[in-house]
Amino acid sequence: MEKPWVEKYRPKTLDEVAGHDEITNRLKSYVKNKSMPNMLFSGSPGTGKTTSALCLARDLFGEHWRDNFLELNASDERGIDVIRTKVKDFARTKPIGDAPFKIIFLDESDALTSDAQNALRRTMEKYLDICRFILSCNYSSKIIPPIQSRCAIFRFSPLKMEDIVKKLKEIAEKEGLVLEDSGVEAVIYVSEGDMRKAINVLQTAAAVSNVITDEIVYKVSSRARPEEIKKMIELALDGKFNEARDQLYKLMIEWGMSGEDILLQIFREVPNLDIEEKKKVHLVEAVGECDFRIVEGANERIQLCALLAKMGVL
Structure with missing residues (x-):
């Protein structure tokens, strides 16, 4: 059975990684010198954090990379027991082949509990001579400061x-x-x-x-065309509530979009509207209020219609 394209076309070496040239060059220098610090990869999903870690391991260890690289997903195994057993057992054994150290990659490490993070910082210190850690997370603020200070931080921005x-x-x-x-x-x-x-x-x-x-x-992808969202907003702003509501129902019924999906697209289109800045500010405020109510459990169709009605009197 053929692999999904995400896996099929995943880069195998650092030279193949798309974007983030500055980060890739720093990682290449670690490979060249066969030396690296503990690292924290931070950034939004799909920007190359896991791929960069895997490519670094392949370039650094060659054919022995699987023996010297442990990948754990912290969102599945995030308790203190994982740090005390799996991580510690792998960290305390010597590297295989002529590798200078092993690498432990903790994906989604911002899901680690506070106790697990505190246990991890001691492990990182104790086995530094034979093991390096790469922590990957979406929100670096959820990583405790003592771990952040032990790592070189790499921030992965959305790809160009x-x-x-x-x-x-x-x-x-x-x-x-x-x-x-x-x-x-x-x-x-x-x-x-x-x-x-x-x-x-x-x-x-x-x-x-x-x-x-x-x-x-x-x-x-169950997304509306940007022009359809823009048309709905403009109808509402012009006071044509019934027409705007018909457009909303079309998006929700024909395209199968949820209220949150529509709100996110409305939010993205606000800066592109040909209206005065003050109206844009009030519009964003109204979108935020509507989003809060839907998240809290209100009926999304009623709330979105209320938002369109509010646009007509801005």
């Missing part, structure tokens, strides 16, 4: 549009797809700098058609 486009075109060429410009723009809009999401959306669209257009991309 050109990096995602380059990867998508490379995959499309290998898979025999026709990638139209409108389709690329739609994937970029949906993925928001997340390479993993971009590749998954492309694979899903490819299951529908070999010609990737914006219509297919928005359909398979």
Whole structure:
């Protein structure tokens, strides 16, 4: 059975990693010198944190990389027992081959409990001569300061549009797809700098058609076209409540979008509206209030209609 494209086209070496040239160059210098500190990779999902760690291990250890690299997902195993057993047992054994040290990679380490993090900081110190730690997280603020001070911090920002486009075109060429410009723009809009999401959306669209257009991309990702959201907002701002509500129901019923999905797209379109800045401020405030009410359990259709009504009197 063929692998998902995210795995099939995952980079194998640091030279293949897309974007983040400055970070990649620093990691290459560690490989060259066969020396590295403990590291903390922080950033939003799909920006290359796990891939960079795996590529670093491959480049550093060669064919023995699996023997000298332990990957744990802290969101599954996040208690103090994991640190005291799995991590400590792996850390205290010597590296295999001519590797200078072993690497323990803790993915989603911001999910580690406070007790587990406190146990980890002592382990990091005790076995520093034969083991290095790479911690990956979405929110570095959830990592306790003593661990942060023991690590070199690398911040992974969302990938640039050109990096995602380059990867998508490379995959499309290998898979025999026709990638139209409108389709690329739609994937970029949906993925928001997340390479993993971009590749998954492309694979899903490819299951529908070999010609990737914006219509297919928005359909398979259950997103509305930006112009449809903008049209709904403009109708509401012009006081055309019934027409705006019809547009809202179309998005919710025909596209199967949830209230939160629609709110997020409204929020993204507010800066692009041709209205005065003061109105944009009030609009964002109204969106935030509506989002809070939906999260707290209010009926999303009623709340979204109330938001459209509020837009008409801004």
